Amino acid sequence: MVTLPRARIMSGMRPTGRLHLGNYLGALENWVRLQDEYECFFSIVDWHALTTGYEDTSAIREDIREMAVDWLSAGLDPDRSTFYVQSRVKEVAELHLLLSMVTPVSWLERVPTYKDQLQQLAGKDINTYGFLGYPLLQTADIAIFKADFVPVGEDQLPHLELAREVVRRFNNFYGPVFPEPQAQLNQVTMLPGIDGRKMSKSYGNDIGLAATAEEIKGRVDLMITDPARIRKSDPGHPEVCTVHSFHGAFSREELPQIEADCRAGTIGCVQCKRNLAGRLQAAMAPLQERRRFYLENPGRVDEVLAAGSEKARRVAAATMNEVREAMKI
Numbered sequence: 606m607v608t609l610p611r612a613r614i615m616s617g618m619r620p621t622g623r624l625h626l627g628n629y630l631g632a633l634e635n636w637v638r639l640q641d642e643y644e645c646f647f648s649i650v651d652w653h654a655l656t657t658g659y660e661d662t663s664a665i666r667e668d669i670r671e672m673a674v675d676w677l678s679a680g681l682d683p684d685r686s687t688f689y690v691q692s693r694v695k696e697v698a699e700l701h702l703l704l705s706m707v708t709p710v711s712w713l714e715r716v717p718t719y720k721d722q723l724q725q726l727a728g729k730d731i732n733t734y735g736f737l738g739y740p741l742l743q744t745a746d747i748a749i750f751k752a753d754f755v756p757v758g759e760d761q762l763p764h765l766e767l768a769r770e771v772v773r774r775f776n777n778f779y780g781p782v783f784p785e786p787q788a789q790l791n792q793v794t795m796l797p798g799i800d801g802r803k804m805s806k807s808y809g810n811d812i813g814l815a816a817t818a819e820e821i822k823g824r825v826d827l828m829i830t831d832p833a834r835i836r837k838s839d840p841g842h843p844e845v846c847t848v849h850s851f852h853g854a855f856s857r858e859e860l861p862q863i864e865a866d867c868r869a870g871t872i873g874c875v876q877c878k879r880n881l882a883g884r885l886q887a888a889m890a891p892l893q894e895r896r897r898f899y900l901e902n903p904g905r906v907d908e909v910l911a912a913g914s915e916k917a918r919r920v921a922a923a924t925m926n927e928v929r930e931a932m933k934i
């Protein structure tokens with residue numbers, strides 16, 4: 606029986622410290638599923654981290670390791686997908702340079718996140734060439750593995766459109782080397798932070814992927830509930846409650862009953878939180894078990910990153926041979 610090659614997926618994350626539950630449901634859980642269907646390349650994109658954080662790189666090596674442990678704990682499987690450190694695949698930098706020769710500056714300047722981020726990060730000096738060019742670096746990340754699909758959120762679509770335009774332009778000049786990558790819109794659950802705002806480490810409202818059972822309970826206890834409920838018998842409004850949002854992600858089958866009990870005032874918030882903490886602890890237990898293994902076997906993490914980076918480099922080197930041939934350089 607002939608096995609057809611699987612379509613390729615490429616995606617990456619910046620190593621900017623420990624991941625949280627929002628990152629898990631927003632991306633990692635989806636990646637874990639994709640491993641069954643696609644040939645996956647997942648990159649810890651440390652060069653991208655430099656585009657907004659170049660002044661202080663003292664923690665970056667530790668952040669890369671932590672991200673690898675988070676990924677392994679979440680269930681990314683180095684036997685089924687390739688994960689690697691971007692800076693260990695130098696061919697990506699070469700392709701970025703060559704693509705920069707054919708990319709009009711105006712294409713980069715019109716990427717919506719460019720102007721948005723310049724405003725949002727006004728306190729940082731990111732008027733740099735590296736920051737302007739980071740969507741092109743993403744293009745190189747994707748193109749070098751000839752990825753067919755890129756799992757993205759809506760906000761990333763303009764970046765993918767740029768990638769498509771750039772590879773089209775390259776192919777027009779030098780011949781068809783790269784496929785045009787397609788967006789694969791994520792079906793993900795968005796989790797709020799424990800205070801109801803967007804979950805973010807910088808807001809201090811996250812639940813870490815590495816949280817212990819005790820820490821999970823502590824974070825759930827702090828969650829904001831319906832402020833209109835003073836007594837257990839007060840009718841509740843689950844739609845304004847953070848605990849309810851989490852039940853929506855972790856107690857899907859019980860959700861109609863939870864909502865009915867809340868509205869009828871037949872369950873108290875203390876009990877409702879206790880139920881959620883139990884759910885979260887059960888959902889996180891397999892992650893914690895895998896994390897324990899890798900923390901007890903740190904050499905295994907290094908091996909995984911070394912082997913993944915080596916495999917990624919082989920694929921990238923083959924693409925670069927084609928690129929140099931096509932460009933006659």
Ligand code: SF4
Nearest residue numbers: 831846848867874877
């Ligand atoms: S009973 Fe549950 S869903 Fe209703 S307000 Fe309290 S914590 Fe939220």
